[in-house]
Structure formats: structure tokens, C-alpha cells
Amino acid sequence: MARTQGSHSDITGPRIMDAALRLFAQNGYAAVSMRQIAGAVGVQAGALYNYIPDKQTLLLTLMQRHMDDLLSAVADHPRPEGAMNRLEAFTRFHIRFHSERPDEVFIAYMELRNLNPENFATIEGLRGRYENMLEEILRQGVEEGVFAVPDPKIATLAVIAMLTGVNTWYRSGGRLSLPEVEEIYWDMVRKSVAA
Amino acid sequence: MARTQGSHSDITGPRIMDAALRLFAQNGYAAVSMRQIAGAVGVQAGALYNYIPDKQTLLLTLMQRHMDDLLSAVADHPRPEGAMNRLEAFTRFHIRFHSERPDEVFIAYMELRNLNPENFATIEGLRGRYENMLEEILRQGVEEGVFAVPDPKIATLAVIAMLTGVNTWYRSGGRLSLPEVEEIYWDMVRKSVAA
DNA sequence: GTCTATAGCGTGATAGAC
DNA sequence: GTCTATCACGCTATAGAC
Numbered sequence: 134m135a136r137t138q139g140s141h142s143d144i145t146g147p148r149i150m151d152a153a154l155r156l157f158a159q160n161g162y163a164a165v166s167m168r169q170i171a172g173a174v175g176v177q178a179g180a181l182y183n184y185i186p187d188k189q190t191l192l193l194t195l196m197q198r199h200m201d202d203l204l205s206a207v208a209d210h211p212r213p214e215g216a217m218n219r220l221e222a223f224t225r226f227h228i229r230f231h232s233e234r235p236d237e238v239f240i241a242y243m244e245l246r247n248l249n250p251e252n253f254a255t256i257e258g259l260r261g262r263y264e265n266m267l268e269e270i271l272r273q274g275v276e277e278g279v280f281a282v283p284d285p286k287i288a289t290l291a292v293i294a295m296l297t298g299v300n301t302w303y304r305s306g307g308r309l310s311l312p313e314v315e316e317i318y319w320d321m322v323r324k325s326v327a328a
Numbered sequence: 329m330a331r332t333q334g335s336h337s338d339i340t341g342p343r344i345m346d347a348a349l350r351l352f353a354q355n356g357y358a359a360v361s362m363r364q365i366a367g368a369v370g371v372q373a374g375a376l377y378n379y380i381p382d383k384q385t386l387l388l389t390l391m392q393r394h395m396d397d398l399l400s401a402v403a404d405h406p407r408p409e410g411a412m413n414r415l416e417a418f419t420r421f422h423i424r425f426h427s428e429r430p431d432e433v434f435i436a437y438m439e440l441r442n443l444n445p446e447n448f449a450t451i452e453g454l455r456g457r458y459e460n461m462l463e464e465i466l467r468q469g470v471e472e473g474v475f476a477v478p479d480p481k482i483a484t485l486a487v488i489a490m491l492t493g494v495n496t497w498y499r500s501g502g503r504l505s506l507p508e509v510e511e512i513y514w515d516m517v518r519k520s521v522a523a
Numbered sequence: 524g525t526c527t528a529t530a531g532c533g534t535g536a537t538a539g540a541c
Numbered sequence: 542g543t544c545t546a547t548c549a550c551g552c553t554a555t556a557g558a559c
Contacts, residue, residue: 145542161441163358167535179537180543188535243438246356287504287512290497291490298489302482309482317482325520340524362553375525377554 216274
């Protein structure tokens with residue numbers, strides 16, 4: 134341990150991202166110093182700048198990676214027939230995906246204020262694309278006559294807020310298993326938009 | 329303008345609280361300096377300490393005041409007969425109360441990390457009392473047979489997450505009026521827990 | 524009650540040795 | 542690629558004049 138010189142370590146880059154992710158989620162972007170991140174990785178603060186241009190870009194990269202992962206995963210997810218089946222697939226996907234990445238989700242919601250305007254617009258654009266997928270499902274269900282929502286845009290935000298709320302209390306190994314959580318929330322989502 | 333000496337201003341205390349509230353909500357507790365707060369009030373940073381012992385207590389006071397207001401308001405609210413009517417009253421109350429205080433709500437949710445452990449426990453205790461009111465309504469509805477929720481505790485958190493989500497998009501003067509918003513959300517809440 | 528000044532420390536980022 | 546050292550500045554909080 135306690136290396137003092139030389140490039141004895143590869144994969145420092147990913148370790149920086151991991152440490153920043155964890156520390157930002159725990160203490161908040163503004164409250165975490167570059168020295169803290171460096172300490173968690175086991176290097177001096179100056180060494181971080183071999184991998185990232187600055188702190189702001191580090192935050193943006195973490196958020197962007199999360200949103201890209203989300204959009205890739207939802208695109209890869211099977212897309213069943215019928216709005217009801219699609220809504221169920223979306224609900225279960227959302228809960229599972231988000232419960233597996235509590236730190237990323239926390240940062241993506243809580244640290245938007247700390248993005249500069251350009252970076253904020255980037256992330257909000259990605260989030261909008263995800264929300265539009267649910268909105269499309271709801272509109273399809275209204276057309277099919279299986280859903281009754283007076284305002285699909287608002288219903289989208291309501292459902293996503295409810296589902297993302299799982300992350301505020303769910304802990305792996307707690308009272309409820311993830312399949313049980315999925316079941317409870319799917320029951321509520323289904324009924325909330327039902328015709 | 330530009331006073332330089334003397335106690336030419338009363339009500340500096342409340343103005344400090346207002347400025348801190350607005351700045352914390354906009355930029356985050358950790359990102360806001362005492363100098364910024366003082367500047368918004370129109371005094372020097374040192375003068376703040378005539379009114380508050382330190383920055384941490386300032387944050388706690390803002391949160392505590394919000395939670396006390398919330399609990400007082402919900403206690404004063406009419407309590408109709410029957411779980412269905414009580415749930416409707418709670419839903420409309422929650423939306424209205426929270427939409428009127430976007431900054432307080434934002435801080436109360438986002439800045440929990442920046443409370444020290446003792447202060448965190450205080451605020452979480454107050455929040456728990458509020459959540460318990462909704463949980464009681466849901467349990468009553470299950471007994472009455474008007475609601476079907478497999479887990480009242482989780483359903484409570486799901487409903488509150490959905491309702492508090494209004495604050496992320498609702499703006500006074502926007503596309504939807506507050507009564508319209510209430511109507512849309514009450515429709516979804518009612519159905520989500522329906523038997 | 525507010526001011527100025529400052530103590531004591533931490534910040535993000537950079538330069539140059541190795 | 543990491544180190545040490547440092548720049549230039551900002552931070553919270555306090556002391557003492559007025």
C-alpha cells in the first residue's frame with residue numbers, strides 16, 4: 134500500500150468516477166472537494182486532472198453516462214404488444230433499473246442545479262426522451278380505450294415521480310423483495326391510469 | 329440605499345431567513361456562502377451572527393419552520409367522515425400547501441444530507457408524523473373496504489411521492505390551474521388505491 | 524446592530540520535478 | 542502518471558470599533 138511515485142496503478146480513471154459518484158451521492162456535489170475524491174482513490178488531487186478537465190465536467194460525465202445507460206437499457210428492453218402490457222413492462226423496468234443504481238439516480242435528480250446552463254439542457258433533453266416513452270404508452274392506451282387519463286403529459290410525470298420514489302426507501306435485503314415492490318407499484322400504476 | 333452604519337433597519341432577522349430560503353433553494357445549501365446571504369439582505373456577513381448562531385442552525389430553522397407549518401396546517405384542516413373523503417381532503421390539501429411553498433419544499437427534500445445527524449433525526453421525525461396521517465387514512469379505507477392496498481406503508485410513500493412531484497413542474501400561471509391539477513391528481517390517487 | 528478586519532483553514536486548478 | 546508545492550481566492554466565524 135501507500136505508493137508514493139510512478140504509474141503503479143492502471144484503471145485510475147474508472148476509480149475516480151466511482152469515488153466521485155459515491156461521494157457526490159452521499160454529500161452532494163458542492164460539499165465534496167477534489168481532495169476528498171483523490172483521497173478515496175488513493176492519489177493526490179493534482180493527479181485527478183490527468184483524467185478529467187475539471188469538477189463540472191466530472192459531474193456532467195456521471196449524469197450523462199447514467200442517462201445514456203438508461204436510454205440504452207430501455208431501448209433494448211422487449212416491447213410487448215398493447216398499451217397495458219407495455220405499461221407493465223415499463224413499470225417493472227423502471228423500478229428494477231433505478232433500484233440497481235441508487236447513487237446515479239440520486240445525483241441525476243439532486244445535482245441538476247449544479248450543472249451549468251448548457252450541461253443542464255443536455256441532461257434535461259435526455260430525461261425528456263425517457264419521459265416521452267411513457268407518455269407515448271399512455272396516449273396509446275387512451276386510444277385503445279384501456280386507459281383514462283385527462284392529461285397524458287401530467288400523468289407521465291405523476292407515474293414517474295411515484296416510481297422513482299421507490300429509491301428513497303427501498304434497500305436490498307429489507308422487508309420487501311424487489312419482485313414484491315414491483316408487484317405493489319404495478320398494482321397502483323395500473324389502477325391509477327385505468328379506464 | 330447603501331447604509332453604512334447603525335441599526336437603520338429592523339426586521340433584518342426575517343429578511344435573513346427569506347434570503348437564505350431563496351438562495352438555498354436556488355443554489356443549494358453547500359453552494360451558498362454567508363456573504364451571499366448577507367449581500368442579498370444588504371448587510372455585511374458579520375451582521376448575520378446577531379441573528380443566527382451558525383449556518384447549520386439556519387438550515388435547520390428553515391426546515392423546522394416548514395415542517396411545523398405543515399403539521400399545523402394539516403391539523404387545522406377539516407377532517408371529513410369516511411376514508412374516501414379524508415383521502416380526497418388530504419390530496420387536495422397536500423397539493424395546495426406544497427404548491428404555495430416551492431422553496432421550502434425543495435429545501436426540505438434536497439438538503440437533508442446537509443443536516444447533522446441530530447438535526448436530521450428531528451426533521452425526519454416531523455416528516456414521519458405527516459406520513460402517518462396518510463397511512464392512517466389508507467388503513468381506515470382498507471377496513472371500510474373502499475381501498476385495496478397490499479401494504480399501506482408503501483402505498484403512503486407512493487402517493488406522497490406522486491403528489492410532491494407536482495412541485496417539479498407546476499408553475500402558477502402555467503397551462504393548468506391549481507384546481508385542474510388537483511382534479512387530475514385526485515383522479516389518479518383515488519384510482520391507485522381503489523378497491 | 525452593523526461595521527471593518529482578520530484568524531484559520533479549505534478550495535479548484537496548475538507547474539514542474541521525477 | 543503521480544508527486545509536491547503553490548497560486549489566488551473563498552470560506553465560516555469572531556473581535557472590537559462605533
